[in-house]
Amino acid sequence: MAHGLVPLTEEEIQAALRDLPGWRREGDEITRAFGIRYHGGVAMIVHVADIERLISHHADIDLRWGKVRFSITTHDAGHKLTEADFDLARRIDAIAQAHMAEPIDD
Ligand SMILES: C[C@H](O)[C@H](O)[C@H]1CNC2=NC(N)=NC(=O)C2=N1
Numbered sequence: 373m374a375h376g377l378v379p380l381t382e383e384e385i386q387a388a389l390r391d392l393p394g395w396r397r398e399g400d401e402i403t404r405a406f407g408i409r410y411h412g413g414v415a416m417i418v419h420v421a422d423i424e425r426l427i428s429h430h431a432d433i434d435l436r437w438g439k440v441r442f443s444i445t446t447h448d449a450g451h452k453l454t455e456a457d458f459d460l461a462r463r464i465d466a467i468a469q470a471h472m473a474e475p476i477d478d
Pocket of ligand 1: 444446448
């Protein structure tokens with residue numbers, strides 16, 4: 373099993389979340405929403421999708437009027453959280469910043 377696909381322990385998950393303010397845990401997923409205008413959200417999603425293709429890891433993406441939500445888990449690890457999920461979350465944060473998406477508590 374590749375390193376990124378090993379389920380993290382509870383302690384590892386808590387430590388990773390402490391380093392990723394804005395992301396919250398929902399069961400075996402991590403999730404974060406950003407405020408962004410609809411068409412800007414589309415552009416941001418395309419950028420995220422390009423990176424996802426490069427790293428072979430994909431978020432579930434929910435685009436609404438004025439906001440976009442990313443939810444991440446590792447399907448190949450039985451829908452558990454792995455380092456690959458936190459790696460993608462960090463990349464999404466960087467892309468969100470580049471698109472001037474607003475951190476929102478939602
Ligand atoms: C073969 C390919 O790399 C895998 O199916 C990848 C694709 N993207 C993925 N994305 C996510 N989030 N979890 C996975 O297990 C996963 N597996």
